[in-house]
Amino acid sequence: MKTVGDHLYVATLLPYDQHMKIDEAAYRRFLRHFLDNERFVKMGGGLCINPEAGEIFYLTRAEKRRVLEIAQEENNGKVPLIAGTWALTTEETIETAKDCKALGVDGIFVTPPGGAQDVTSCWDADAYPEIWLDQIIAQDRVVDLPIVTHPVGGAKPPFYPGLPIGATLRICREVPNIVGWKMTYMYDGFRLIAKGLRSLDRHVAVMGALASRWHEYKATGMFDGTLSGFWNFAVEPMMDHLDAWDRNDIVTARAIWDGGLSELQDYVADMARLHIRYKTATWLAGLIPNPFMRAPMPKPSRVEIETLHRLLSRVGVPVIDIADTRKVA
Structure with missing residues (x-):
């Protein structure tokens, strides 16, 4: 039950x-x-x-x-x-x-x-x-x-x-x-x-x-x-992936996974930066005003911002203009 x-x-x-x-x-x-x-x-x-x-x-x-x-x-x-x-x-x-x-x-x-x-x-x-x-x-x-x-x-x-x-x-x-x-x-x-x-x-x-x-x-x-x-920043491709599994459509599930979702999730899943990357990705997706967390949590690095921007774009998540990210790092 x-x-x-x-x-x-x-x-x-x-x-x-x-x-x-x-x-x-x-x-x-x-x-x-x-x-x-x-x-x-x-x-x-x-x-x-x-x-x-x-x-x-x-x-x-x-x-x-x-x-x-x-x-x-x-x-x-x-x-x-x-x-x-x-x-x-x-x-x-x-x-x-x-x-x-x-x-x-x-x-x-x-x-x-x-x-x-x-x-x-x-x-x-x-x-x-x-x-x-x-x-x-x-x-x-x-x-x-x-x-x-x-x-x-x-x-x-x-x-x-x-x-x-x-x-x-x-x-x-x-x-x-x-x-x-x-x-x-x-x-x-x-x-x-x-x-x-x-x-x-x-x-x-x-x-x-x-x-x-x-x-x-x-x-x-x-x-x-x-x-x-992870749901915070990639709800649509994640639903697509789980929905394919629930239909037993393994070919589609694998295509979504290998088409960029796995790479995005692997990058975010660095345990030493997990929550920083959650919030940064969610900001890049235009869902929150900024990526900042309360100290002692640090700000994201420039490399993290650019990498997440690229990986989100690859899986079809709409992102803010990369030029608008330079005020952060």
């Missing part, structure tokens, strides 16, 4: 004005880019508000709430909408989850704790799953909503940068409200985690994240939905 996890969620970006404040008008226009796309809606599209791509790590609680208010006003129930709950302390994370429920989300999007090395870069999730599990349970108790996870941690290959298999399965078994697992992994880790999720006694959606591997994942059948920032 399909759940809240079985949808094509956009990890939505957040545009800022020249003073690095939330540009509410630009954000509304950006959300309409998806909500007014009837094909995206019919394919099972959804919105994830306040994800990492939306810079949740650099927003105040009040800003997160305002962003979600705007999204709910624009969405008005048209597509499933889930929202991030991350905050620096567990106490504020729980309060943010309460805000999400009060604003009527369809589910919450949970991310592991931030801060000290014990709970971030040095965290051994198989040995100490409670570091995140306890926080998920605390949120679950107060909101009782479907949960989609964003598993990131200090796992070694093949599970980097997600959670290892032991912790993944334990968390899913102990929290029945978990309906989707964002697949943050490289290919080998993805295969192991997807098979593990399929072994559970209930359905937990395998949700594609890095679109640079969707061609392979669709071929394996390990693909129930998405939670991805």
Whole structure:
């Protein structure tokens, strides 16, 4: 049975004005880019508000709430909408989850704790799953909503940068409200985690994240939905590709993939520049006013701008004039 996890969620970006404040008008226009796309809606599209791509790590609680208010006003129930709950302390994370429920989300999007090395870069999730599990349970108790996870941690290959298999399965078994697992992994880790999720006694959606591997994942059948920032800048060619797979038209799917989509997604998928390239590509596509992210996130380089401009053009995404990009880098 399909759940809240079985949808094509956009990890939505957040545009800022020249003073690095939330540009509410630009954000509304950006959300309409998806909500007014009837094909995206019919394919099972959804919105994830306040994800990492939306810079949740650099927003105040009040800003997160305002962003979600705007999204709910624009969405008005048209597509499933889930929202991030991350905050620096567990106490504020729980309060943010309460805000999400009060604003009527369809589910919450949970991310592991931030801060000290014990709970971030040095965290051994198989040995100490409670570091995140306890926080998920605390949120679950107060909101009782479907949960989609964003598993990131200090796992070694093949599970980097997600959670290892032991912790993944334990968390899913102990929290029945978990309906989707964002697949943050490289290919080998993805295969192991997807098979593990399929072994559970209930359905937990395998949700594609890095679109640079969707061609392979669709071929394996390990693909129930998405939670991805790649949708922000290339919705039309990405829908064409998935639609071809859904029709079992492998020739067309391969032609789209080999015709430039794979090259674009591979370039964006550099983990050290992922979110910078998301936002830069979305700006180049004319969907937001600028590519800037709040510090300490850096500005894009000139090489990134020119490369993304070329790759977007190749797959048929309308782009702004390259001359208009020189004011940025």
